[in-house]
Amino acid sequence: MKVLKFGGTSVGSAERIKSVAELVSDGERKIVVLSAMSGTTNSLEEVTRNLYKKDNEGANKVIDELEKRYLDTVEHLFSSGEYNTKGKGVVSTYMEYLRSFTVDMFTVYEEKAILAQGELLTTALFYYYMQEQRKSSVLLPALDYMRINSKNEPDTRYIENNLKSLLEKYNTEKVLITQGYICRNAFGEIDNLQRGGSDYSASLIGAAIKADEIQIWTDIDGMHNNDPRVVEDTQSISELSFDEAAELAYFGAKILHPTSVLPAKLANIPVRLLNTLEPDASGTLISSKQEKNRITAVAAKDNITAIKIKSGRMLLAHGFLRKVFEIFESYKTPIDMITTSEVGVSVTIDDDTYLDEIVTDLNKYGTVHVDEDQVIICVVGDLVAENKGYAHKILEAVKHVPLRMISYGGSNYNVSLLINAKDKESALKALSDKLF
Numbered sequence: 001m002k003v004l005k006f007g008g009t010s011v012g013s014a015e016r017i018k019s020v021a022e023l024v025s026d027g028e029r030k031i032v033v034l035s036a037m038s039g040t041t042n043s044l045e046e047v048t049r050n051l052y053k054k055d056n057e058g059a060n061k062v063i064d065e066l067e068k069r070y071l072d073t074v075e076h077l078f079s080s081g082e083y084n085t086k087g088k089g090v091v092s093t094y095m096e097y098l099r100s101f102t103v104d105m106f107t108v109y110e111e112k113a114i115l116a117q118g119e120l121l122t123t124a125l126f127y128y129y130m131q132e133q134r135k136s137s138v139l140l141p142a143l144d145y146m147r148i149n150s151k152n153e154p155d156t157r158y159i160e161n162n163l164k165s166l167l168e169k170y171n172t173e174k175v176l177i178t179q180g181y182i183c184r185n186a187f188g189e190i191d192n193l194q195r196g197g198s199d200y201s202a203s204l205i206g207a208a209i210k211a212d213e214i215q216i217w218t219d220i221d222g223m224h225n226n227d228p229r230v231v232e233d234t235q236s237i238s239e240l241s242f243d244e245a246a247e248l249a250y251f252g253a254k255i256l257h258p259t260s261v262l263p264a265k266l267a268n269i270p271v272r273l274l275n276t277l278e279p280d281a282s283g284t285l286i287s288s289k290q291e292k293n294r295i296t297a298v299a300a301k302d303n304i305t306a307i308k309i310k311s312g313r314m315l316l317a318h319g320f321l322r323k324v325f326e327i328f329e330s331y332k333t334p335i336d337m338i339t340t341s342e343v344g345v346s347v348t349i350d351d352d353t354y355l356d357e358i359v360t361d362l363n364k365y366g367t368v369h370v371d372e373d374q375v376i377i378c379v380v381g382d383l384v385a386e387n388k389g390y391a392h393k394i395l396e397a398v399k400h401v402p403l404r405m406i407s408y409g410g411s412n413y414n415v416s417l418l419i420n421a422k423d424k425e426s427a428l429k430a431l432s433d434k435l436f
């Protein structure tokens with residue numbers, strides 16, 4: 001059994017919803033995970049922001065716009081009067097629910113419930129469309145099986161057991177439709193897997209049911225070997241390993257959410273990135289197989305801040321790095337890259353919410369220097385030590401670019417370079433020219 005996830009743009013209009021319905025109706029049994037129609041979750045976030053500010057009028061305005069868009073979708077989606085009425089009814093019900101918070105109480109608990117409405121509404125419309133087309137399907141409510149624990153980690157046992165009983169209950173159904181992104185938390189309240197979390201949903205579902213394959217459908221032909229927004233003539237990568245995919249997803253390739261690689265990797269379930277606009281193209285296959293002797297791809301992560309701490313006290317001292325890391329930990333700020341010398345350490349962060357506090361604390365341990373507007377260039381491939389000459393090739397390609405940090409050897413698959421944002425385009429182009 002396969003798990004197929006369709007992102008917001010793939011269900012972003014009546015036309016796109018129709019193509020997805022066609023695509024999933026090949027007679028094979030599968031779980032179809034849907035995101036909310038593109039832009040919906042952003043709008044719902046705007047609604048909650050307005051509600052927090054007690055700007056009920058503002059919230060209602062966003063809800064009105066959302067309603068207009070969904071009603072328009074219903075109009076174009078259904079051909080029969082019966083389903084048109086049903087679809088409009090469903091849209092109204094959801095919108096009335098959203099509006100209820102502009103008159104009733106609104107707290108942080110309701111925020112998560114509001115954010116969940118996009119996926120719920122999109123799957124409801126999709127299910128009605130399948131019915132209208134006389135394509136048999138069933139809705140698997142994500143809130144009945146997807147759960148995170150008190151540490152905000154997926155409760156895998158619970159997910160497995162509950163999905164198992166649902167699959168048994170519907171053991172002859174071919175198309176099982178479910179919501180991405182949404183879940184319950186340890187208290188049973190509605191929660192979510194963070195923005196962009198539908199990929200994670202698909203991966204968790206795939207791992208839980210031991211799927212044959214997890215398919216992530218978007219509207220590009222798989223993962224590219226460089227950033228197509230910056231470099232012309234990038235190529236889609238036909239195969240890459242879980243480790244390479246994880247590095248690329250984390251360091252900039254937008255096509256796959258970084259959290260979604262791990263569950264698939266642990267359960268060893270291949271992930272295929274496919275294109276709804278070109279459904280027959282083979283896309284990118286991510287599996288445990290590592291291609292040898294090649295550099296696979298380059299990605300860039302923007303808005304990075306580099307922090308250098310220099311201290312005579314680091315010399316021959318132990319415990320210095322621990323103290324430095326503890327400061328970042330106390331502000332829940334993850335570190336991406338690290339380089340060290342005997343008298344200093346440089347780290348990068350992409351969340352600078354607590355930068356001032358971090359710098360103040362670090363000042364106790366040495367001289368601190370901050371560089372903003374940095375970019376991490378991440379090169380992935382078969383970069384084990386024995387594979388000589390690749391690091392040289394990479395550095396040779398960017399010899400015209402000032403390098404603030406270089407990180408090699410952290411894994412067997414990655415070399416990361418930290419450069420100024422203004423040099424990003426030139427670095428990415430040079431790497432494509434020299435490496436591919």
Ligand code: ASP
Pocket residue numbers: 007008035036041042118180181194195196197198199
């Ligand atoms: N709808 C959610 C979001 O926009 C989840 C997703 O699309 O993956 O973040």
Ligand code: MG
Pocket residue numbers: 007008196198199257
């Ligand atoms: Mg996405």
